Amino acid sequence: MLTTNAPALSFVKPFLLFRFRAFSTSPRTISIFPATKLHSFHSRRSRVCAFIAMTGNNAAAGVSSPEHVAGKWYSVPDLRLRDHRFTVPLDYALDRDVSPKISLFAREVVAVGKEEQSLPYLLFLQGGPGFECRGPTESSGWINKACEEFRVVLMDQRGTGLSTPLSVSSMLQMKSAKDLVDYLKHFRADSIVNDAEFIRVRLDPDAKPWTVLGQSYGGFCAVTYLSFAPQGLKQVLLTGGTPPLGNGCSADSVYRVAFEQVIRQNEKYYKRFPQDVEIVREIVKHLAESEGGGVRDYQT
Incomplete structure (x- = not known):
């Protein structure tokens, strides 16, 4: 279902926004798009389905483990923040014990006094590609409004910010152009979706579907999320980041x-x-x- 109706969340009203609702379906069913050539999503969906089956729903939130380390709460004006670091597979198509590992950084943000409240999660997907998700220095703008209802998760997408970076020095370590291409293909939107699912089932002990807000390239990632893992989504909000969806829109x-x-x-x-x-x-x-x-x- 795709509508252009104004969403219930007033903090996104100033943006050109589409609202999607993701229904609980089989991992091989897309709730809102026909089975067509949507950015070759279908050719890669089996990887994501394998990952979802691999992760399960038994992770406990807030518990440090080799895969997830949660930091202590700290403050900026009117907000409380907590840093999370995750050790994730570089290649989700491989067995978790076989795949090389990279680091993923995410920052959790809540309004002051709501640290222990049971709030739904909202994942913000930053634009780019290639831009980190900067932490807030105060409660203002959309963060201020979102924190009235949500725990906001600001994820540095793989290759950016405090996650394992894509840098000149790291790419120069590759022995050939083919090795470099094989490495870079793990930093596309499908892997970012895998990372988001990895985080979701570890932050929430009940692994409830969450809301995703996609800005610019983050909107492209959010649409990929709707195709690959709709069962992980309650709703998706897009601000100016919608890929071509119509037939013949090359x-x-x-x-x-x-x-x-x-x-x-x-x-x-x-x-x-x-x-x-x-x-x-x-x-x-x-x-x-x-x-x-x-x-x-x-x-x-």
Whole structure:
């Protein structure tokens, strides 16, 4: 079910927002999308289903273990925060004892005085890709509103922030381009969904479905979540991060529309700053004459 009705949570009203409700279904059933080519989700869904079966629902929240270490509560104005570190498989398709391990960092946020209250969880998926989820320095904005109803979980997606990073030094350790590609493929949206499920069943002793708020690229991850693991979701909120969903809505068709918009904006810019026309021509000429350079003229 996909609607554009205003959600019950007022803190998301200023955004362009879609609300999804995920129903309890078989891991191989998608509640809201037909069985079509939705970013090749179906080709990878079996990995996620295997992971879900592997994790189970018997984890106890707040208990330190080799897979999950919870820190102590600390404060910023009007909020209480707690850091969590998880040891997760690099490759969820492999047996947990066989796969290399990486570290995953998440920050739990509640309003002051609500540390011990039984509140539902809301996972925030940061935009990017490649951006960490910065912790709040005070209670303001959407965090302030969300903490009225939820325990907010701010996850540094794998490869970012305080999770195992993707850095120049780490990638230079790869022996070949193939090894690098094989490593990087474990940092896509499907693995981020696996990480979210890993966290969910360890934070909540009852492993209840939670709410996910996806911002920009986080919205893409949230839609992947709806396809791979809808049973882990109560609802999904998207703020400006919706991948192409219609038939025939390919990357090329999206780019063509974007090119038309860029041309219109360029024309407006040159009318306002005509002196820059010659500068841009010189830049294009330089790129075209440079080895490996060149600027394609999309107007022709």
